[in-house]
Amino acid sequence: MMRIEGLKVYFSTPKGDVRAVDDVDLEVEKGEIIGLVGESGSGKSTLALAVMRLIYPPGRIAGGKIIFEGTDILSIPINEYVRRFRWKKIAMVFQASMNSFSPTFKIKDQFFETLKVHGYEGDYWERTKELLSTVNLDPSIADKYPHELSGGQKQRAFIALAIAMKPKLLIADEPTTALDVVTQIQILRLFKRLRDEEGISVLFITHDIALLSMITDRIYVMYSGKVVEGGTVEDVIKTPAHPYTAALINSIPTLDKTSVKGIPGSLPSLINPPKGCRFEPRCPVKLPVCSEKEPEMFGVGEKHHAACWRLAPNRA
Amino acid sequence: MRPAGGSPLIELKDVKVYFKKGSIFGKRKLIKALDGVSMKVDFKEKVAIVGETGSGKTTLGRVVVGLQRPTSGEVIAYFNGHPVNPYSLRGRARKEYFKNAGMVYQDPYSAIDPLMRVRDVLRIPLLYAGIKGEEAEKRIKEVMSRVSLSEEYLSYYVFQLSGGQRQRLVIARALLFNPKLLVADEPVSMLDASLKGDILDLLNSVNSDMGVSVLMVTHELAVAKVFAQRIHVLYLGKIMESASSEEFFSNPLHPYAQLLLAASPDLKHLKTIPEIPLKKVSEIPSSANIPPGCRFHTRCPFAFDKCIKEEPPLKEVKEGHEVACWLR
Numbered sequence: 064m065m066r067i068e069g070l071k072v073y074f075s076t077p078k079g080d081v082r083a084v085d086d087v088d089l090e091v092e093k094g095e096i097i098g099l100v101g102e103s104g105s106g107k108s109t110l111a112l113a114v115m116r117l118i119y120p121p122g123r124i125a126g127g128k129i130i131f132e133g134t135d136i137l138s139i140p141i142n143e144y145v146r147r148f149r150w151k152k153i154a155m156v157f158q159a160s161m162n163s164f165s166p167t168f169k170i171k172d173q174f175f176e177t178l179k180v181h182g183y184e185g186d187y188w189e190r191t192k193e194l195l196s197t198v199n200l201d202p203s204i205a206d207k208y209p210h211e212l213s214g215g216q217k218q219r220a221f222i223a224l225a226i227a228m229k230p231k232l233l234i235a236d237e238p239t240t241a242l243d244v245v246t247q248i249q250i251l252r253l254f255k256r257l258r259d260e261e262g263i264s265v266l267f268i269t270h271d272i273a274l275l276s277m278i279t280d281r282i283y284v285m286y287s288g289k290v291v292e293g294g295t296v297e298d299v300i301k302t303p304a305h306p307y308t309a310a311l312i313n314s315i316p317t318l319d320k321t322s323v324k325g326i327p328g329s330l331p332s333l334i335n336p337p338k339g340c341r342f343e344p345r346c347p348v349k350l351p352v353c354s355e356k357e358p359e360m361f362g363v364g365e366k367h368h369a370a371c372w373r374l375a376p377n378r379a
Numbered sequence: 380m381r382p383a384g385g386s387p388l389i390e391l392k393d394v395k396v397y398f399k400k401g402s403i404f405g406k407r408k409l410i411k412a413l414d415g416v417s418m419k420v421d422f423k424e425k426v427a428i429v430g431e432t433g434s435g436k437t438t439l440g441r442v443v444v445g446l447q448r449p450t451s452g453e454v455i456a457y458f459n460g461h462p463v464n465p466y467s468l469r470g471r472a473r474k475e476y477f478k479n480a481g482m483v484y485q486d487p488y489s490a491i492d493p494l495m496r497v498r499d500v501l502r503i504p505l506l507y508a509g510i511k512g513e514e515a516e517k518r519i520k521e522v523m524s525r526v527s528l529s530e531e532y533l534s535y536y537v538f539q540l541s542g543g544q545r546q547r548l549v550i551a552r553a554l555l556f557n558p559k560l561l562v563a564d565e566p567v568s569m570l571d572a573s574l575k576g577d578i579l580d581l582l583n584s585v586n587s588d589m590g591v592s593v594l595m596v597t598h599e600l601a602v603a604k605v606f607a608q609r610i611h612v613l614y615l616g617k618i619m620e621s622a623s624s625e626e627f628f629s630n631p632l633h634p635y636a637q638l639l640l641a642a643s644p645d646l647k648h649l650k651t652i653p654e655i656p657l658k659k660v661s662e663i664p665s666s667a668n669i670p671p672g673c674r675f676h677t678r679c680p681f682a683f684d685k686c687i688k689e690e691p692p693l694k695e696v697k698e699g700h701e702v703a704c705w706l707r
Contacts, residue, residue, distance in 0.1 A: 102571040102572060102573060103542070103571055213662050214432070215662055216662075243431040243432055243598065243662075243663070244431075244598065244599075244600075244639060244642040244643055244644070245431070245638060245639070245642045245655065245657060245662075246662060247642065247644075248642045248652060248653070248655055251652050252652050255652060270571060270572055271572070271644060272572070272646075273644035273645055273646050274644045276644075276645075276646050276648065276649055276650075277644065277645075277648045277649075277650070277651065277652050277653075278650070278652060279650075280650070296649055296650060297649060297650075300646055300649060301649075310573065311572055311573060312646065313576075314572050314573045314574075314575060314576045315572045315575065315601075316575060316576075316579070316599065316601035316602045316604070316605045317601045317643075317644065317645050317646050318600065318601050318604060318628070318640065318643055318645050319645060319646065319647055320601070320604075320605060321604070321605060322605055323575065323576035323579060323605050324576050325573055325574055325575065325576030325577030325578075325579075325580065326573035326574075326576075326577075327577070329541045329543065329544075330541075
């Protein structure tokens with residue numbers, strides 16, 4: 064349904080270009096929940112903004128294509144993108160969505176405005192009630208102001224707003240980060256239901272790989288502007304092929320562990336990234352070639368690939 | 380109170396903290412942030428307070444480091460060996476006493492002024508305490524090496540440090556006065572996954588090498604599990620369950636603790652969202668409006684008549700394992 068090919072998003076600074084997203088390929092199929100995991104500064108949010116065409120100067124798309132149902136949405140004029148795609152086909156739930164509502168208008172007024180701006184044909188009030196009940200909110204909250212709702216309720220309401228125009232793809236950028244664990248589980252269940260019942264594909268972006276393992280079909284791992292590994296959730300979690308993925312899985316505290324191991328070092332500069340593999344300075348299993356040449360994507364199994372020289376086929 | 384364990388470092392007895400929330404319309408509300416909490420931290424012990432937003436866990440941490448005077452109840456500290464109620468001390472004496480307790484904040488980006496130099500972040504608190512010159516320099520170098528920050532960073536500005544380095548600096552600052560106790564309020568929740576382990580390791584080594592007790596406040600049970608020896612689960616200002624870490628994770632008894640455990644992200648639930656024992660879709664009630672009876676009954680799937688009418692006391696069901704639930 065959506066295919067991202069060689070996407071590059073650079074931000075110009077006096078010191079040079081910050082390569083936030085650097086040559087990324089990614090695919091989302093219809094009805095799939097895709098996870099995109101990475102630490103802060105890995106470029107995952109920038110990628111989402113590029114799909115929404117919300118990259119503004121000093122940022123720019125420096126190359127690549129985003130093909131959505133056969134149309135390269137980066138090459139069409141922005142007006143056409145807004146008219147045909149934004150919110151109608153592709154919608155987004157932001158990290159601080161709960162703060163995206165204006166505090167001075169009732170929830171229903173904000174729904175009506177969205178429906179109007181995007182040209183919804185039909186009864187606004189009926190649609191608002193329908194949307195709120197889809198996300199398990201009592202329609203009576205439409206008459207409330209945002210500050211009267213809890214964080215979880217606001218997040219649900221925003222998800223309702225995101226699906227107002229029946230999008231095909233919903234991008235969720237850290238949608239549960241500010242919520243408690245119990246609310247978080249409920250929001251996850253909501254995304255799954257939207258996929259099962261409404262057929263909406265979800266691109267779920269987070270730094271928490273444990274969270275992704277519960278709801279996604281496939282996972283992409285980003286590090287320093289690059290996708291370093293991609294595959295089904297089983298493959299990536301159980302048999303991570305890239306040393307970074309393995310280290311990431313070891314470093315997060317989960318209930319089945321009694322100790323965790325951090326990854327020494329920090330993210331490389333995105334202005335002058337290392338010449339070879341970007342993870343090389345922190346990698347526990349590096350080879351001489353790693354600092355010389357950037358690894359390409361190697362297949363590990365069906366639908367499972369990683370960018371690591373250790374996987375090169377001619378290396379015996 | 381509890382026979383097991385070492386000698387206590389700080390004890391809270393039935394501590395209550397109420398805030399008055401004024402409103403120009405209608406009545407003033409009473410927010411019960413802590414509503415009768417008794418607990419203790421032993422010498423060299425690592426304790427975790429676990430709870431959701433609004434459970435009062437941060438307020439509890441503030442009481443322990445001397446930033447929040449309790450509305451009622453007693454705080455007894457043994458920082459110098461003999462029992463003292465630090466809140467009965469006045470002015471300077473109290474400040475002096477609470478130097479034995481250091482605080483590590485959640486957000487390393489707002490806990491230190493980004494435009495200060497690293498050296499000043501550490502030098503100025505010492506200066507206020509009348510420590511300067513060589514003695515100050517010695518202490519600064521000590522804490523820097525303690526948190527594994529190389530001395531070259533002393534001349535850097537804070538904004539030049541990464542998130543993990545800033546959190547190390549926050550910990551270094553908390554260690555300046557050789558405290559007996561560190562209160563770490565969500566020390567890893569703002570950090571990237573790859574750094575969490577590092578910071579937890581650091582707090583561990585501060586505990587084992589320097590003998591500093593650590594009270595960690597967190598909403599992540601997994602963090603509590605890898606770090607703490609004793610767990611207290613706080614809900615709307617009251618302790619619901621309290622046990623040693625092994626006991627708690629092998630045999631959680633309170634329905635709320637079971638709910639939190641079931642809802643914690645885990646790598647073993649591949650493609651399945653775990654069922655959580657929760658009565659319909661419900662969220663934590665406001666601490667201005669605490670439900671009568673057991674405060675968890677509005678969300679508890681096992682609640683029965685008694686839970687609505689009477690508040691269950693925290694009682695010991697097994698040595699060192701206390702639960703406040705009518706089912707136990």
